[in-house]
Amino acid sequence: MKTLRVGAATVDISPMTSQFLFGYPHVERYSTGIHDPLQSHAVFFSSGKPSTNESESATSRTVLFIANDVIRIDKSVAREARERIRSATGVQEQTIMITATHTHSAPNIVRYASNMDDPVVPPPDPKYVRFLTDSIVAAGIAAVENAVPASVGFAAARAEGVGSNRRSVDGPSDPEVPVVVARDENDRAIACMLVYSMHPTVLHEDSKLVSGDFPAFTRRYLCSSVFGREIPIAYHTGTAGNQSPRHMTRENTFAEAERLGNLLGRAVEKALKTVEYSSEFTIGSAQEFLDLPRKVFPDPAAAAERLARVRERFEKLAREGAPRQEIRTAETDVFGAEEVLTLANAAARGVLDEYYEQCLPAEVHAIRLGLHTYIGWPGELFVEYGLELKRRFPSAYGITLANGGLQGYVVTEAAAAEGGYEASNTLFDWRSGPLLVDAAVRVAESAAGG
Template sequence: MQRRFVSLTRPQERAPAGRCSKTENRPGKRDRTREGLLVKVGLAEVNITPPLGNQIPGYGPKERLSTGVRDELYVKAMAIESADTSLAFIVIDIISLELDSCERIRKRVQEATGIPAGNVMVACTHTHTGAPRPEGEYALRYYPILEDKAADAAIIAYARREEASVGFGRGYEDTISFNRRFYMKDGTVQTNPGVLNPNIDRPEGPIDPEVLVMRIDNAQGEPIGVVSNYAVHTDCVGGTEYSSDYPAYISRTIKQLYGESVVSLFFQGACGNLNHIDVSGRIDAKLVPHRVRMGNRLGLEIAKVRDLTKTSADEVLLSTASRFITVSARALRAHEIEWAHHKLVELDGMSEESMTARQLMEKARAERRLQSQGKPLPTRAYEIQVSAIGDLAIVALPSEMFVEFGLEIKDKSPFAYTIINELSNGSGLGYVCTPQACDHGGYEPTGALFSEEAGGRFVQAAIDLLHERHAARCLHK
């Protein structure tokens, strides 16, 4: 079966992008070193592995208490400063984060460092074998610790900042990410229909094979950090042991190549409909576990790009801006209400102990659907944030975005490099689906947290902010 993925030229073939237009009365180039625009960067990683016995989220309400540690969980942070602007980026090995936790983290960072809360980006790796959600006695005791350590990582990174040189590059990896939604031969669409399923016709959508890299060296030219970005679900471990999934193996590769003190900061791309399952059956996880194979492949590609990337200690202009977009939940269609009734009848009489994780999740969703009938659609404001670091833009988006949205933002971005960073700034869980996916059904649209137009509105807000940040950058040139 032939795979489909987005048309993306390989790094060496990609046309230049993100250049500022020249004007007749543009002032001459200034001595930025003398103006103090040398960049300073600090990085840190703090262990946040919780006690055993906590619920591991990621597969619905079925009990899955942690029994061990496969890989330690971390919060990692980067603080970057140039002239009078400072930004902080925090990435937590957790499936999602709620808004109140994010606000407390940002507030603590601002109080300790002076970095404005709006200049702090808080994101999740979305690991499905990570720290618990704030539910239950254990977790409620753990969350204040998690929030403090998340802020601590940024505070430590800020205290460690030193003169640095940075550069940006891109790579390509199309063998570890797969669109998980498929047209079947009967015309329906299914999510994860199974390896070697003879009824599969073709994937519904693309993948995003771009690997984006930010190289960070100190004043002596020694590596201190590597920022990377890729789009594929961190859901290839399973079991009851804590693990940060394949980003742990990216980090191991980076540390083995460049030193134990080098921090690997990974931003999760738009991967709501992407995962690691190759339905053609070509990949045997018994030979090399998915997390190892994926992390090693990405780690080596990131290292290759990093080594080919030139760095500069100046010309790094920083800025950030946010926009809040209010969207409603999705109005359910008649067939979706029918599905909920049918599902509850199907599961009637089964004990929760006998149900699979998928059945428990479907039961909970069916119950929520029926409970919502006749009630006003709830609304919520979600933050879209864009931060610029020279030629690089980092777009923070809410929840689990379908890859099509990330690709559209990248295609319309005026920056040379655009990182998509989903599950950011306290957005919580939930799929932001394309209208096409809502029409076709499958697993992801069974949730109804976001209206069908939400994704388009988030994308437009991100594109507007990107152009605003790019225009402001050009004024400083």
């Protein structure tokens, strides 16, 4: 084991012009201002000098996490950023994990197949995509250059009341929040990293201000109430495909985003009270690429009939004054049925191949920090897959929307049979989930030197 060095950096990625805020369909949602800045947070760990060996994996001595306040990361953006960071620093591409927090109040940066028929959704702004890519690179390079001797502590918080399974409040969820804090030789915190399996969707389509949603308030709380100063905090979204604040929110406002963000912050604060720090631990990384089974779409006529049935149910619930959470779930099922119709028509026209090429092969990435392993998965995996990963490989934590996307959700067999919103908005068969978990276990073992 080597003496540890840690570096961190934050770069503002807020748009400088009005941008279409992506995440909700059918709404011309162009930003009118910035409520809180979007940021790129990079945290670098090194147990020695960067290696020049491009085949280095499990023996890696340097790793770099970069978390970004955008809805998702395009694979081409991640590829370019990794290459440029390697060229500037020597940190190898396969040891760099680039993620999206998944805020729905940030610019659109990916061409999404299921939205191709939505007339209000514009293509990504190439100027913003270029700005974002340059900013990710700048954050990564700065984190490497800022590295100092450090010690690191690990904690596991438990967040209750921030969100739940969004299909059913009693459904599977994962309140565990792994937290990493690094501090310098003067015991001052220099960086933090956490993973939480929850959609950051307190703010809805009526909000036209740029925001990181509740994770931004969590970072603000930790900096002011725990660390006593501004430090980079890399927030990653875990297996949140079927998790959201829907059943916990009192309203969809910034005040509510702050309340839930502070609730998560206080849970992290409590967990950090007993953390122990060490400067001696191993670092490792590994990755694997795999093809995934593609979804078979229905005939467009059948998809149109299903949309009519789903829309009728939503309208009936709205007329009868059902609970707002039930109405919202039914409304999102309408969105999903619309997207199935879009994808069914696209499949019939033979235009989906370019979208598959955009996201395949799927990368499964593992970074080992001491006794803890962080798995980077593309796409939005259901929480059941994160729980299964931890069952099979304890102290492994799933991070989604990493190093590119999968154009939608990775659902369970049961969800696919139910056919709700998430199962509708995907290009891949549900069997992709178990394959991604199997690959995660393999790369976790490789990163650990097993």
